[in-house]
Amino acid sequence: MSADESAEKSNVAVIGLGSMGFGMANSLVRCGHSVVGYDPSATAREKLAATGARIATSPGDAATNASVVLCVVVNSAQTDAVLFGDGGVFPMMAPGSVFISSATMAPTEAKRLSSRLAERDILYLDAPISGGAAKAASGALTIMASGSPIAFDQVRHVLDAIATKVYRLGDEPGIGASVKMINQHLAGIHIAAACEAMVLASKLGLDLSTVYEVITASAGNSWMFENRVPHILDGDYRPLSSVEIFVKDLGILEDIARAERYPVPLAAAALQMYLATAGAGMGRDDDASVARTYAALSGVSLPSTKAAS
Template structure:
């Protein structure tokens, strides 16, 4: 066991207790792990304590004695702050321990963070995730991971506890980040396309529940159509995945494509719709809110809106 903290159970830190991180922490607790966790939200830390975890104040406290540090934050900047900011995990992580980074970021950022950890002989596992909060709580996420073989070996039991599928994509940090961006490329386009199509159906006066039933049984269906359109039908834009996530991720994708001199016109058009939706005050609402932007542009009247953060549209 690394560090000073002693436990008969496998020990891990979870930094970032949002919907995904909390689900992962609870999944680990259910499988007998000793989990220390921290978050900027005191309420989130209290929920972890209620579930049987050890609440702490900083990433450094969470990482003390942990063989694996699971970081579940939004982006590269937050990951860097978790590691190297005041009270950062780097202060207390022991040599040969593993930092599992789940944030969506550009590959160049993952490589840069891994190089800094390597100065202390700490392994970095580039491990973005997919699946949503429900699968996080069930321990059934998809993990797209790359890193050195010893990182996989030391983090293997943790990955098994949080994931239904772990794709081992190679030894080089950055491959996991790249594959996640391909996923986000498609996901962002599919959500925007679903919103565009359903709002057009509304403008045409079609019965939306019937359209949903037909499309989900037809070739035009996608996972995102099937998952997001019910939010529109219910008029409920409570954020399960916010508009700002795709402002960020499709923005990263555009930067990556520009470096490669690779055209991404469909993703660029989708990004403009997320930007417009965010600019209209719906950035913190569910990403299906793109439908409300289409409604505002077209005069379509969608089912009534119940999201707490936004004014009604359409």
């Protein structure tokens, strides 16, 4: 990136200030962008205000005078509400401005939203994210993006403030969404597998810390195993990524696979464990809570659970 590019700044509206959106907004502030944020939660708004960003009273208010709107919500329904609901951003965005959508959604939904924005010459970048709250906070996310070259060129400096890896996957919205679903397919299975394996280790009377040390140095390791098993060892299920996220994402995956007449039995089995965990009242807890479902089914004791919040 050239010195001129690194110096480029924008007025950026960030809608959705959860663990990911807050970190992304804070990264933009650190890089010198003019940031205005909105979230329904007063606590989230106050937290962002402490970083020096401005706070809006609605998504539309945030989008006023913004050249870029970064939407970091959960799904396509929430994205649709941000755009077209009461107080939405669509009427406030100027032609030629860019809407960056980071929600996980079906590719067909990304295409639909892009088409609606094109009616007013608003550019749409299909840009799902990966990396978790820690990487969001440090500006080190991975972005799987697709959209027109013009959209990419206009927001490249914004993407560089929030990510260390930006993949340009194609010119059509929906490609980024498709790649994110492949990532979620694997991530959902890997977390469920890690939980299943660790509860089995406990059932066999093994020391779980030792098992973790051995597996992370062995071929059975995965990024999700290494990242989530410490939550089990610490009995800490405060949500960094909740069970409900994978209820949603693997549900979308099954819909896509069914439409393609493609079997996804491993993802289907993992989804049942997330559903069982959510049904047991742990939907808003960390996704490593799947281990607690396995433990309850098998009569296994896990490390003492800290209060989830």
